[in-house]
Amino acid sequence: VTTTEIKVRSPEFDFTDVEVVWGPNAEAVIGLDAGSPIITPIEIFLVKVMRMAKAQLDPVADAELIRDIDLFNRQEVRHYKTHAAFNKAIREWCPAVVPLETAYSDEMDAFVAEKPLRWLLGYCEGFEAIGGLVAPDWVDGWNQELAGSFSSTVAQMFRWHLAEEYEHRTVVYRLYHRLFGEPADEAHEFRVEMFGVSTSHFFGFIDQVRQAMLERYREGMTPEELAASEAREAEVAEVQRVHFEQRVQPVFAPSYDPAGNPAPENLEEVLSAYPLEAR
Numbered sequence: 001v002t003t004t005e006i007k008v009r010s011p012e013f014d015f016t017d018v019e020v021v022w023g024p025n026a027e028a029v030i031g032l033d034a035g036s037p038i039i040t041p042i043e044i045f046l047v048k049v050m051r052m053a054k055a056q057l058d059p060v061a062d063a064e065l066i067r068d069i070d071l072f073n074r075q076e077v078r079h080y081k082t083h084a085a086f087n088k089a090i091r092e093w094c095p096a097v098v099p100l101e102t103a104y105s106d107e108m109d110a111f112v113a114e115k116p117l118r119w120l121l122g123y124c125e126g127f128e129a130i131g132g133l134v135a136p137d138w139v140d141g142w143n144q145e146l147a148g149s150f151s152s153t154v155a156q157m158f159r160w161h162l163a164e165e166y167e168h169r170t171v172v173y174r175l176y177h178r179l180f181g182e183p184a185d186e187a188h189e190f191r192v193e194m195f196g197v198s199t200s201h202f203f204g205f206i207d208q209v210r211q212a213m214l215e216r217y218r219e220g221m222t223p224e225e226l227a228a229s230e231a232r233e234a235e236v237a238e239v240q241r242v243h244f245e246q247r248v249q250p251v252f253a254p255s256y257d258p259a260g261n262p263a264p265e266n267l268e269e270v271l272s273a274y275p276l277e278a279r
């Protein structure tokens, strides 16, 4: 049961002339940006899987879940379109990301064609679990602090996106349990297994994008500049690793339910800043 109603907002983000490296901690910024080209195909995949799963539901008994799936899909469509607009700027700056985007997108299409629905929903839930748990990092500014800037359109876009990820965090979890929740111990084990499968898969691609972008950023550096950049990269990676492991701990508990995730402090402020989509 959802506690708040999911709303679909229509922010306008203008990425014309946006700086891809939008904060002084370039290695951190590039790591954050690198999610974007992969997020677009993941969220296209989410919407496809949700439509397939929705067809298995009972229009009367599952009416509330179906309503939330529709709202979820409308939010995700807006998310991936918005990221796609920013991805153009990334591609222009670093054409080497293009084959990585294509390879990831092709793999996701193959999954939709070949994998059983339980597996597909497990992959989706791995991604959604992370969104629901790391939302405070954008909404309350931990990532912006690390990047060294709060003002970029890119940071604002991620902040809106993660606020909505928090808002719709229970939908895939509820759908997975509605269709594949019995027996409970097996549902838990498979959910945790798929968390590992999905995070290794998409973070593997995000890391390849990050490496390509770092290479682009480091073009023309002196050996001293390169050494300094590599040292900052290692420092950022360690800070993020420790923080992330702590954030995602709840996922591994049999009692995990994203409904109980702590809300970001600035959630209402961020969500209320954007007009609702007209329908």
Ligand SMILES: [Fe+2]
Residues within 6 Å of the ligand: 043, 075, 076, 079, 080, 161, 165
């Ligand atoms: Fe999203």
Ligand SMILES: [Fe+2]
Residues within 6 Å of the ligand: 076, 128, 131, 165, 168
């Ligand atoms: Fe989502």
